Amino acid sequence: MDTIIHALEQSWQKYPDKAALREKINDQWREMSYDRLWAESDHIAAALKKSGFKPGENAAILGGGSCRWVVSYMGILKAGGVVVPIDKELKMAELRHILGDCQARFLFTSEGFVETIRDIRDDLPGLEAIILMDPESPSGSLHEASVAIGELLNEWQALLQSHELPEETIVRLEERFVRVHQLLIGEAEKKKKKSRLQDLLRAMNALRRSFREKGGIIPYLEFLEEKETTPFKREQDDTAVILYTSGTTGRSKGAMLSHQNVVYTARAGAASFGLTDKTTTLSFLPINHVFEQVLGIILPLSLGGTISFAESLKKVGDNLAEVRPTFLLGVPALYRMIYGRIEKKINDKAVSRVLNRFNATRKMIARKVQKSLGDGTIFASGGAALDPEIAEGFGNLGIEIYQGYGITETSPLISNEYPGHRKLGTVGLPMKGVEVRIDNPNADGEGEIVVRGPNVMQGYY
Numbered sequence: 001m002d003t004i005i006h007a008l009e010q011s012w013q014k015y016p017d018k019a020a021l022r023e024k025i026n027d028q029w030r031e032m033s034y035d036r037l038w039a040e041s042d043h044i045a046a047a048l049k050k051s052g053f054k055p056g057e058n059a060a061i062l063g064g065g066s067c068r069w070v071v072s073y074m075g076i077l078k079a080g081g082v083v084v085p086i087d088k089e090l091k092m093a094e095l096r097h098i099l100g101d102c103q104a105r106f107l108f109t110s111e112g113f114v115e116t117i118r119d120i121r122d123d124l125p126g127l128e129a130i131i132l133m134d135p136e137s138p139s140g141s142l143h144e145a146s147v148a149i150g151e152l153l154n155e156w157q158a159l160l161q162s163h164e165l166p167e168e169t170i171v172r173l174e175e176r177f178v179r180v181h182q183l184l185i186g187e188a189e190k191k192k193k194k195s196r197l198q199d200l201l202r203a204m205n206a207l208r209r210s211f212r213e214k215g216g217i218i219p220y221l222e223f224l225e226e227k228e229t230t231p232f233k234r235e236q237d238d239t240a241v242i243l244y245t246s247g248t249t250g251r252s253k254g255a256m257l258s259h260q261n262v263v264y265t266a267r268a269g270a271a272s273f274g275l276t277d278k279t280t281t282l283s284f285l286p287i288n289h290v291f292e293q294v295l296g297i298i299l300p301l302s303l304g305g306t307i308s309f310a311e312s313l314k315k316v317g318d319n320l321a322e323v324r325p326t327f328l329l330g331v332p333a334l335y336r337m338i339y340g341r342i343e344k345k346i347n348d349k350a351v352s353r354v355l356n357r358f359n360a361t362r363k364m365i366a367r368k369v370q371k372s373l374g375d376g377t378i379f380a381s382g383g384a385a386l387d388p389e390i391a392e393g394f395g396n397l398g399i400e401i402y403q404g405y406g407i408t409e410t411s412p413l414i415s416n417e418y419p420g421h422r423k424l425g426t427v428g429l430p431m432k433g434v435e436v437r438i439d440n441p442n443a444d445g446e447g448e449i450v451v452r453g454p455n456v457m458q459g460y461y
Contacts, residue, residue, distance in 0.1 A: 003259040011304040012038040021067045022308040032067045044075025046225035055080030060104035062086040065287035068133040072108040080232030084242045085288035096120040130217045236260040245408040254461030261411040264454045266299040268431045272418040279305035282325045290412040296329045324374040331383040366398040388425045409457045
């Protein structure tokens with residue numbers, strides 16, 4: 001059985017130039033290829049290693065779904081660490097509990113959470129650094145270019161040590177380095193006394209050093225370490241993720257999922273739906289939840305598919321029309337909302353109302369609905385029970401919604417419906433290799449559900 005990183009490495013090797021992730025920035029879809037995803041997560045892993053992060057230690061991620069969320073997740077795993085994804089809707093007390101309980105050394109988060117983290121920082125002595133994952137501001141491209149110049153300077157120094165170059169060539173190129181940097185950082189800098197290359201190099205290296213020494217708030221691009229790194233070798237039974245869940249009792253507990261738990265469930269889910277490298281998804285559910293994380297992120301990436309991140313819950317409808325995913329994870333509330341809109345649209349027009357009444361003409365309406373939602377899209381529902389009436393309503397329009405069942409502790413699938421195996425009001429069949437029985441059933445056959453299989457967690461942290 002593969003580790004998560006090995007499963008994703010196979011996709012990188014097969015489809016380096018293909019889009020792995022997409023997100024909208026300034027109203028434009030921006031793509032991240034598998035090659036860039038792999039390289040950038042390498043830089044995260046290298047930075048963690050340089051900072052003294054050791055295999056088996058925990059690093060947390062707090063924020064909404066984004067390309068950098070996935071890069072950070074992969075980088076932590078490549079460094080041999082354990083990822084602790086945290087719900088961005090949690091209150092301060094619960095954040096304090098989780099970050100303290102898991103003893104995270106590094107936290108990848110967004111600007112909006114910095115104030116809250118600062119308020120509880122004194123209660124988290126083990127937290128060494130906070131890395132901001134936010135996209136750069138409008139001037140961010142300048143910042144990124146400035147960082148790139150710093151990297152070029154380091155390469156230039158290495159080149160000088162390994163080759164003998166004419167003095168006039170060295171002086172000419174170094175002056176141009178300084179000039180480009182001054183142009184980037186603006187008019188104020190131009191008025192200052194002309195700096196030398198060595199001053200510029202020292203300033204940039206000192207800035208990076210100060211961030212690390214203070215263990216403070218580090219912009220994402222400043223944290224990246226450009227040196228290549230080899231992913232730390234992990235075993236399938238090693239813990240990969242700790243997911244905090246309240247369950248039914250007391251304070252939240254960290255469910256420890258192994259690499260095997262995650263990869264097994266992702267591959268079983270892909271096989272049951274017959275998904276391939278052509279899979280495209282729209283991610284809008286909370287990415288810290290196991291449902292979205294395993295089946296919405298790891299599953300398509302392990303196949304070589306493409307994930308597009310929705311702009312927001314309000315824009316899911318617009319993004320669906322733009323992306324037209326072939327596989328969509330949703331919750332019952334979403335499907336109820338979509339069905340309500342479809343019904344309203346049909347009933348608003350007399351012609352469509354009449355056509356929808358009869359089986360013979362309903363197909364005309366159904367065809368239009370299917371096209372609007374994405375022709376051939378596979379819809380899956382989880383997180384709560386799907387109303388059979390909603391499922392039946394979609395079915396009458398030629399759209400099948402497949403229901404699954406599980407919990408965080410089972411990574412998350414226990415059972416699911418899939419093409420050829422669907423029955424309204426049920427949650428399908430147990431996954432292959434998973435055993436399910438009812439413990440001590442009463443006269444009505446009701447009792448506790450017990451599960452055994454490669455999807456079951458290692459225990460609570």
